[in-house]
Amino acid sequence: MxxxxxxxxxxxxxxxxxxxxxxxxxxxxxxxxxxxxSSTTAAPVVKDLENILANKKLVIGITDFEPMDYQDANxxxxxxxxxxxxxxxxxxxxxxxxxxxxxxKNIIELNGKTIDCIWNGFTIDEDRAANVTFSKEYMINRxxxxxxxxxxxxxxxxxxxxxxxxxAEKGSAGEKAIKANATLKDNKYVGVNGQIDALKEVLSKTSxxxxxxxxxxxxLVNKEGSDFAKLMVLDAEITAKEYYGIGFRKxxxxxxxxxxxxxxxxxxGTIKAIAEKYGLADSLVKIx
Amino acid sequence: xxxxEITLILFQGFLxxxxxxxxxxxxxxxxxxxxxxxxxxxFKLFSIPTKTFVWIIxxxxxxxxxxxxxxxxxxLFNYPIFKDDRFLAALITFVINYAAYFSEIYRGxxxxxxxxxxxxxQVLGLTKTQTFFKVxxxxxxxxxxxxxxxxxxxxxKDTSLIRVIAIVELINAAERFIAKEALLxxxxxxxxxxxxxxxILTLFFNFVEKKLDYYKT
Numbered sequence: 069m070x071x072x073x074x075x076x077x078x079x080x081x082x083x084x085x086x087x088x089x090x091x092x093x094x095x096x097x098x099x100x101x102x103x104x105x106s107s108t109t110a111a112p113v114v115k116d117l118e119n120i121l122a123n124k125k126l127v128i129g130i131t132d133f134e135p136m137d138y139q140d141a142n143x144x145x146x147x148x149x150x151x152x153x154x155x156x157x158x159x160x161x162x163x164x165x166x167x168x169x170x171x172x173k174n175i176i177e178l179n180g181k182t183i184d185c186i187w188n189g190f191t192i193d194e195d196r197a198a199n200v201t202f203s204k205e206y207m208i209n210r211x212x213x214x215x216x217x218x219x220x221x222x223x224x225x226x227x228x229x230x231x232x233x234x235x236a237e238k239g240s241a242g243e244k245a246i247k248a249n250a251t252l253k254d255n256k257y258v259g260v261n262g263q264i265d266a267l268k269e270v271l272s273k274t275s276x277x278x279x280x281x282x283x284x285x286x287x288l289v290n291k292e293g294s295d296f297a298k299l300m301v302l303d304a305e306i307t308a309k310e311y312y313g314i315g316f317r318k319x320x321x322x323x324x325x326x327x328x329x330x331x332x333x334x335x336x337g338t339i340k341a342i343a344e345k346y347g348l349a350d351s352l353v354k355i356x
Numbered sequence: 357x358x359x360x361e362i363t364l365i366l367f368q369g370f371l372x373x374x375x376x377x378x379x380x381x382x383x384x385x386x387x388x389x390x391x392x393x394x395x396x397x398x399f400k401l402f403s404i405p406t407k408t409f410v411w412i413i414x415x416x417x418x419x420x421x422x423x424x425x426x427x428x429x430x431x432l433f434n435y436p437i438f439k440d441d442r443f444l445a446a447l448i449t450f451v452i453n454y455a456a457y458f459s460e461i462y463r464g465x466x467x468x469x470x471x472x473x474x475x476x477x478q479v480l481g482l483t484k485t486q487t488f489f490k491v492x493x494x495x496x497x498x499x500x501x502x503x504x505x506x507x508x509x510x511x512x513k514d515t516s517l518i519r520v521i522a523i524v525e526l527i528n529a530a531e532r533f534i535a536k537e538a539l540l541x542x543x544x545x546x547x548x549x550x551x552x553x554x555x556i557l558t559l560f561f562n563f564v565e566k567k568l569d570y571y572k573t
Binding site for chain 1: 423426427428429430431434436438439442519520521522524531532534535536537538539540541
C-alpha cells in the first residue's frame with residue numbers, strides 16, 4: 069500500500085514539473101505578432117535596463133560569424149555587430165560582454181537570462197517576434213541557396229531544383245524561405261541544428277541544396293583554403309529582402325533605449341564608418 | 357593555420373574536458389557511496405526518496421539535465437546563478453548524474469557479498485562496522501572495478517555533451533574551426549584525443565585489476 073502511494077506521489081511530482089516547465093517555456097503563444105518585429109503592446113514591460121545599468125555590463129549572445137562577430141588574433145571580438153555593440157554599450161555606460169552561445173539555443177539563453185540580447189546577424193521575422201522583442205532593423209540580409217559544384221550544370225535556377233532535396237537550420241529564415249517558395253515547398257527537406265550543419269549535408273551529398281544567410285554562405289564557400297570550396301552559391305533569389313535586428317527579451321525596456329542610441333550613432337556617422345570598415349556599407353538601411 | 361596551431365587550440369579545449377572529467381570523478385565517487393547507503397537503508401524515509409532520485413536521474417537524458425540545471429534557475433526563478441560560470445552548471449549536473457550511476461554499482465557490489473560473512477564476523481566478535489571495513493570492503497572494491505571502469509570511460513565521451521550550453525570543450529573547439537576557418541578536419545581529429553585518453557585509462561584499469569587479483573597464484 070505504502071509502495072503504491074509513493075509511486076502515485078512520484079508520478080504527480082513528475083507531472084507537475086513537466087507542466088510548470090512547459091507552461092513557462094511556451095509563453096508568448098497568446099501574444100500578438102507584429103509584422104515589423106518591433107515591440108508589441110500585449111507583452112508586459114520587462115525591466116532589464118535597471119539590472120544592466122546596476123551590473124554595469126550587457127551580456128551579448130554571439131557565435132563565430134564573420135563579418136558580423138569574430139575574433140582577431142588576440143581573441144578580441146571584432147566585426148560589424150561586435151563594434152556596433154561596443155559603441156552602444158559605451159553610450160549606455162556599461163561594458164559589452166560577448167558570450168559564445170549555441171545558435172539554436174539563442175531564445176532559451178535569452179529567457180534563461182544567461183544573456184541579455186542576441187546580436188549576431190539576427191534576422192527579424194514574425195515567428196521569432198512572438199518570443200523576442202526586436203530592435204529597429206539596421207541591415208539588409210537575404211537567403212542564399214548553396215549547392216555542390218558537381219551539380220552546377222544540373223541546378224541553375226529555382227525551377228531546376230524542382231526535385232532536389234533541401235536542408236536548412238531548424239527554425240531559421242532559410243527553412244521558412246523553402247517552405248514559402250511555391251516550387252520548393254513540397255521538396256524533400258531535412259532540418260538540421262545549424263547553418264554549418266546544412267553545409268555539411270550538401271558537402272557529404274546527403275542533401276542537394278542548403279538555404280542559409282548569404283553573408284555566412286558566401287564567406288564559408290569563398291574563403292581561401294576552405295573545406296567548403298567544393299560548394300557554390302547559386303545565383304538565384306529565393307526570398308524577398310529581410311533584415312537584421314537585435315533581439316531582446318520579450319517586452320524588454322532595453323529595446324527602446326537601444327533604438328534611441330542606434331539613431332544617435334546613425335546621425336553622427338558611426339554606423340556608416342563601421343559598416344565601411346567591414347565592406348557592408350551597401351547593406352545598411354535607414355533606422356526608422 | 358598550421359596543424360600544430362590547431363592541435364594546440366584543440367588541446368586547450370581538451371583541458372576543459374579533462375577538468376570536467378577529473379572533478380566529476382572526485383566528487384561523484386564519494387557521493388555515490390552516500391546515495392547507495394541511502395537506497396539500501398531499511399528506513400523507508402531514506403530509501404524511497406533516494407530510489408526516486410536515482411530513478412529520475414537515470415531515467416532522463418544527461419543532455420536534458422544539463423539544459424535544465426543551466427537554464428531553469430533564470431527562467432523560473434529569475435535568478436540566473438550560472439550566468440558567469442557555465443562550467444559549474446555542467447560540473448554539478450555531471451556529479452549528480454554519475455553519483456546516481458555509481459550508487460547502483462556500489463549497491464550491487466555490497467549486496468553481492470554473502471550474508472554469511474557478516475554472521476561469521478559476528479561470531480568472531482567483530483562489530484557490524486568492523487566487518488564491513490575489514491572484511492567486506494576490499495571484496496566490494498574488487499567486484500565493482502570492472503563496472504566502474506566502464507562508467508569512467510563513458511564519462512570521457514559524455515563530457516562532449518556540455519557543448520549544448522556553449523562551453524568550449526574539445527568538440528566545440530573543433531566546431532569553431534568550421535565557422536571561423538572553414539576547416540572540417542579538426543572535428544574528426546578530436547577522435548584521436550578521446551581514443552588516446554581512453555587507451556591510457558584502459559591500461560590503468562587493467563593494471564589495477566591485476567594488482568587486486570591477489571588470490572590467483
